Amino acid sequence: MQDFRLSFARRQAAEVREVPGGFLVLDGRYARSHEHNQLHIVGPADPEGLPALADEAMAFLPHRQITVHDQALGPLCVPALERAGYRHVTEVLMVHTGPVPRAPAADVVERELGPDPHGPLRRAVTAQQRRWMPDADERTTHDLVERRTARLAGAEQVLFLAAHDDSGEITSWADLYLEPAAGIAQIEEVVTAEPYLRRGYADAVVSSALRRAAAAGCALRFLVADQDDWPLRWYGRRGFTAIGRTHVFSRF
Incomplete structure (x- = not known):
């Protein structure tokens, strides 16, 4: 799943720039979309250095967004990024393990x-x-x-x-x-x-x-x-x- 998500981010981007520990996606057509203008970190990376890395890589953008995909690295990044003024959201990856529905409830x-x-x-x-x-x-x-x-x-x-x-x-x-x-x-x-x-x-x-x-x-x-x-x-x-x-x- 992680490979799929990372591939999706790269393939939909107008521009991809490699950075230490990950990559930056950009799309000037949708400059206000954080999804399309953000850092993807896959590790290894220094949690204490991430705020400076983001400021350097995204200096021309009015926002900062960093998605850390490594499950072990993500929690380690919370203290440094929260001190730097970042809001933290944990996303849960959920796999469908139930039966496939036979028919939808509406058209x-x-x-x-x-x-x-x-x-x-x-x-x-x-x-x-x-x-x-x-x-x-x-x-x-x-x-x-x-x-x-x-x-x-x-x-x-x-x-x-x-x-x-x-x-x-x-x-x-x-x-x-x-x-x-x-x-x-x-x-x-x-x-x-x-x-x-x-x-x-x-x-x-x-x-x-x-x-x-x-x-x-x-x-x-x-x-x-x-x-x-x-x-x-x-x-x-x-x-x-x-x-x-x-x-x-x-x-x-």
Whole structure:
């Protein structure tokens, strides 16, 4: 899984720069997206030296983000990076160990984020982004919505899945990254629009993603969840099991 995630980060990047212990990904098209402008550390690395390394490598960016993928190294980096003003989030890698759902709970259609700025998925994602960040400027909203286009290059197949209600309005969505040759699939960014919460739409999207991944021959199906947020338990009830952790450090 780590190899897949690192490969995905490199493949979707507009530019990759090697640094001691890892690499820096950059994409000026989505400058406000921390996902696309951050350091990936795989080790070995000096925890005390990471703040200076980030300042040097990302000097031209207004933010700092460092993802430490090594499970042993990550916790060792917490004291030095927190002293340097970084916020720490632990991400949990979860593998699907339950049965593949037989059918989704609601209609799910596959939609790609194409060039149409008024497409239904783009509208839904934009509306939800503005609910999350009502004070964000237009450039920030643009980057956080449009960055999905970069993800198309990250894996052999990248699908954007969406559930909809009876009127056809998109209610929930997720990314699905497939690497059939390696037998690996990742489900990412599962979101339900706030007006449609607690109606089973996210279940429909995750169910569809698992079925598509299994049909593509991906026996290893995983996702990433915040250790301190409620979706971790929600995924656990749907057959996902925690098997590892990465550590993300951010400073704004």
